[in-house]
Amino acid sequence: MNSPPRAPFATLIFLFLTLGALLAGPVVVLDPGHGGVDNGARWYGVAEKTLNLDVAKRVERLLKARGIPVVMTRRTDTYVTLDQRAAIANRHAGSIFVSIHFNAHTNRTIKGIETFYVSNRGRNLASAIQRRLARRIRTEDRGCKRHHYAVLTKTRGVAALVECGFISNKWECDRCNTTWFRDILAQEIASGIAAYYNAR
Ligand SMILES: [Zn+2]
Secondary structure, eight states: OOOOOOOOHHHHHHHHHHHHHHHHOOOEEEEEOOBTTBOOSEETTEEHHHHHHHHHHHHHHHHHHTTOOEEESOSSSOOOOHHHHHHHHHTSTTOEEEEEEEEOOSSTTOOOEEEEESSHHHHHHHHHHHHHHHHHSOSOEEEEEEOOOHHHHSOSSEEEEEEEEETTSHHHHHHHTSHHHHHHHHHHHHHHHHHHHHHO
């Protein structure tokens, strides 16, 4: 009697890891925009990169408290290219990528929150986040928009980019520059991500 062919050890390991990843669910990749030499927007002495990192770390804590695995594209004030950010997301099959930014405009009366996406799945993720932010926060609801940002198009999983407010608007900048307000932003972003994560 012939013994069945033995699957190569590497194949077994691969199947085991894939099964493990499927059972564990996807990873959320949080991407605090800019960093290091790249300040992002800078108004009234407030650098966008600092706000982005602070909100992302708050979202990370809230998601981990819900048992959702999180990977960060940066944890410190360092410069990470858009390709590197997408590569981190693409290392995790089926990842849910959320890039966190604050906005600016030369017209300083413009204010509000908006969330961007590229794919249809990205739109579901973006609207889960935008809906909650718009419901909780008193500012202009600028809605969800399709925009081919490089960091979104280079990411293979589902992806969204949230613009948490215009720091070129003095009123909105002052608010975004407080920890209590960034905590509210983080609560709603985390709630939106968790809703998408659990409904997928
Ligand atoms: Zn930005």
